[in-house]
Amino acid sequence: MTKPVAATTHNYSAEAHHAFDELDRRVDGVFEQLKAWRGWQLFVHPDTHHDQMLAMIREILKAVTWYQPHTTEAGFHMIGRLAKSEVKLVQALCSHKAEEAEHGLWALEDHGILADKAAKAKKEPSSPAAFAVASVWWRMAQVEDAFGYLGAEYLFEKLTALVTQAALPVIEERDLPRGGLRFVIEHATEDAKHAKFLKHLILDVVTRYPESVVAMNRCFDYFNAVYPLPVWDEAYERAMRA
Numbered sequence: 653m654t655k656p657v658a659a660t661t662h663n664y665s666a667e668a669h670h671a672f673d674e675l676d677r678r679v680d681g682v683f684e685q686l687k688a689w690r691g692w693q694l695f696v697h698p699d700t701h702h703d704q705m706l707a708m709i710r711e712i713l714k715a716v717t718w719y720q721p722h723t724t725e726a727g728f729h730m731i732g733r734l735a736k737s738e739v740k741l742v743q744a745l746c747s748h749k750a751e752e753a754e755h756g757l758w759a760l761e762d763h764g765i766l767a768d769k770a771a772k773a774k775k776e777p778s779s780p781a782a783f784a785v786a787s788v789w790w791r792m793a794q795v796e797d798a799f800g801y802l803g804a805e806y807l808f809e810k811l812t813a814l815v816t817q818a819a820l821p822v823i824e825e826r827d828l829p830r831g832g833l834r835f836v837i838e839h840a841t842e843d844a845k846h847a848k849f850l851k852h853l854i855l856d857v858v859t860r861y862p863e864s865v866v867a868m869n870r871c872f873d874y875f876n877a878v879y880p881l882p883v884w885d886e887a888y889e890r891a892m893r894a
């Protein structure tokens with residue numbers, strides 16, 4: 653399990669707490685937008701057929717398989733650009749990213765369970781929005797202030813925690829077959845822990861480098877411009893066509 657760099661001291665500045673609360677509120681705002689999105693509305697509607705719900709999950713998982721290997725590699729690149737004196741921070745972030753590395757494979761496995769034979773055999777190129785996610789991450793990794801990583805990564809982790817925790821009761825109530833839902837089920841607990849882990853790193857970094865919050869917010873915005881709605885709405889369209 654990844655450990656926060658400064659979790660034992662907790663001497664975070666008031667400015668850092670303020671910056672983190674603001675970032676956290678921004679993720680809540682993205683989650684509210686997501687709940688108003690047509691795909692979420694369909695997912696939670698009691699009349700929606702199981703097949704449609706599973707088709708949406710299947711297509712979102714397909715998108716994960718398209719961008720996740722690239723966001724992982726870009727993430728490692730960006731972490732590698734941190735100041736070389738930041739040994740503990742680099743260790744903590746690399747350890748977390750290493751845990752994340754195989755999650756694209758969970759998505760691939762789940763997609764394989766949910767897809768029919770023909771869809772499994774077809775190796776399609778990335779959708780435009782999933783391609784844009786990979787592109788934004790690589791661009792951030794190459795040119796952005798490396799502390800910006802924490803803002804974009806917080807959106808990734810906290811939003812996944814919120815969405816999967818909200819999806820679980822719906823899955824249970826509708827008694828959807830659990831095969832193919834490992835990614836969703838495991839992320840409900842894993843990403844709550846990861847969000848907490850990142851919270852401590854953000855508080856630590858902003859306490860030591862108050863100006864870093866600007867890059868964190870900027871990278872949050874860059875990532876949010878392409879994720880989640882553009883990617884998930886493409887998934888919705890594919891699911892409806894299937």
Ligand SMILES: [Fe+2]
Nearest residue numbers: 752755839842
């Ligand atoms: Fe993950």
Ligand SMILES: [Fe+2]
Nearest residue numbers: 809842843846
């Ligand atoms: Fe995670």
